[in-house]
Amino acid sequence: MNKPLSDGAGSDISTWQAFCATLKRDLVIAFKRKNDLLNPIMFFLIVVSLFPLGISPDPVELSKVSAGVVWVSALLASMLSLDNLYRADYEDGSLEQLLLSPQPLYFLVLAKNIAHWLISGLPVVVLSPLLAYMLYLPSEAYWTLVLTLMIGTPVLSLFGSIGVALTVGLGSRGLILAVIVLPLSTPVLIIGAKAVTDVMFGLPVGSHFALLGAILALALTMAPLASAAALRISVN
Amino acid sequence: MPSLQFSSLAEFLQMGGVYTFHIWAVYLLFAIFIGYNLMQPRMARRHFIREQKRRASRDAELASKSRENINS
Amino acid sequence: MWLWFSKLGSPRWFYELSNKWLPWLYVAMMVLMSVGLLWALLFVPEDYQQGQTIRIMYVHVPVASISLACFPLMAVAGTITLVWKMKLADMVAKSVAPIGAWFTGLALASGAIWGDQIWGTWWAWDARLTSLLIQFFLFIGVIALRSAIESQDAAAKACAILAIVGAINVPIIKYSVEWWNTLHQPASDFSMDPVAPNPPEVWVPLLIMISAVYVFFVIALILRTRNEILQRERRSQWVIDLVSREKSV
């Protein structure tokens, strides 16, 4: 049994390994529960197909709103699956182990956010052309839609992670999560949906991508720090 | 010195006739806003003091009762 | 350093200080408010475009500008709570949230009513109104989070984080809403910014109204913070003495 009683100060390599291990763990957990993987996708599909029922089947009508509908549904889909980001770990105590790791919490939280995005954000991005087709989105806007969603959905996950971290210890989490996270994600929604509609009118969209990239950079640097601080508070 | 805009009270209340409701609605909301945010804290304070007084008297009562059965 | 700083910010010191300042603030508010209102209602000339509805500006602009200051103030109070763990800062942060919501709400209502004469509808997705609406949701988010968390300290720190994150996002939201809105309709033809083109007899009363509403904001904040102090220090001796001195109401 006698292993060396070293003090084991953390080093960069082990930070990278902790990052990968946490990312791998979350993905393994997700893929072990296959049916949960479908939830964000099915939700996205259902919400998008509700809009034509609500608006009208007429192609001209739908193509005008298609960009906005796909974007709002993507926002709601990523919001829906946020809840199990920290919830399971909080309940079985793994979150405490995460907080007590010598590795910087920023990277561990970032790993969890990336895993969440891969599970709930990426399928939405991959599926969006199909749904856009269902809503008669003009063909030249497909690439813009996919690219804006590709940049936008990580921001939704990162900001959503702050909201979930703040409310992980609470009983009634659902409503508060929405009230906290949705206002924060309005800029991404506005710019993303606008980029797609502007492409339809043939307007240049360079500035839209610049803005989305800027918000993504802000989210990538700031959001995990806020989530880490929020987790420390919720778990104490 | 800026000149008085309205010749009579009636004209003042009309506020230019067309948007009378709009203007007075805004000022009514403004009055409610000022009134509520000044009154509510004072009411809450009065409620708090009444609450604390009741608790203080209850504690005093309990203390005196326990002292009685110690002496008796 | 931390102990000295927390002594300075002790709730009791703030309570006694506010006892001295409140009467003067009330006087200042009364004077400024009455002068401002009378001037705005009676003496401001009719606007060639808007007619009498220019008088709504004297409520909307002061309230809207101060509502913009509430979120940063809450974020600063939150930072002080997080960094120096000062109880008084958290009490101020907790009191600012409802006041901010009230200010934003009134700014929203007065803006919509004022805009009605141009757009013909009670609600138009004008850039300023939309960013006020989203700011209102942010305030509701902070208040909801505050009431959801039972323990006082956890709620203080959680709301501080949300206030900081929110404060960072308010300008982004404001910018993206304006950017989203201006490209759709041409900028609305009358400008809500007061000082620029208007003659002095229009913006002088406005500055008076802005300072009046600002003094009111300080008074409302102090009143709510005092209640918060009494509530949290109800077990300490100085509050018990204070309660016993108060005549029973």
Add this chain to the structure above:
Amino acid sequence: MHTNLHNPDSGFSSLLQASALFCERDERVLFSGLDLTVSAGELVQIKGSNGSGKTTLLRILCGLNEDYEGDILWKGESLSEERENFLSSMIYIGHRVGVNRILTPRENLRWSASLHAPIDDNRIVAALGRLGLRAYEDIPCRNLSAGQTQRVALSRLLISPACLWILDEPFTTLDVHGVKHLESLLSEHVNAGGAVILTTHHALNVSCQWRALDLDSRRAAA
């Protein structure tokens, strides 16, 4: 009030030193002015009735709970500066043991090991084997009993280099055999120069240097 028995032969300086700890929960003072020094080669059992603040004290010592006054030193340095070194040489197992029910014991251990210092697989299998989970490495933890889940968490102690163990009620779900086994584990660790802080209602018999700190009698005395 507490006897500060430095272990004479090991001569190690104090590992964890808490002084004048004050903690208040929901307007109720759990403990105030509490001093505790834990040196290498020593086991400290925190005793006290339910709600006396045992768990809160452990969570404060391990850095999870920062709502306290007073200061904590790790090897003479303030905890906040030495946080990384402290965390890499400490393991905390709480009521919620931190074992994910969907993953298998192997995957759980591989992840919690990677948080400190990654290790190869056969040491994980050896640790699990030592705690009587030989054939259970690859069964999802939801199929394990509470006692077995506890053993999965305890096997983390074997694979990590940490010298300070902070355990909250480690004996609760263990059977008689498991209890004896854990006690020998603790004795080995302490005699090898490690330190353990734990809470338990179980009558502890370990063959190593140990003392008790009773929160109830402390409060009665204060």
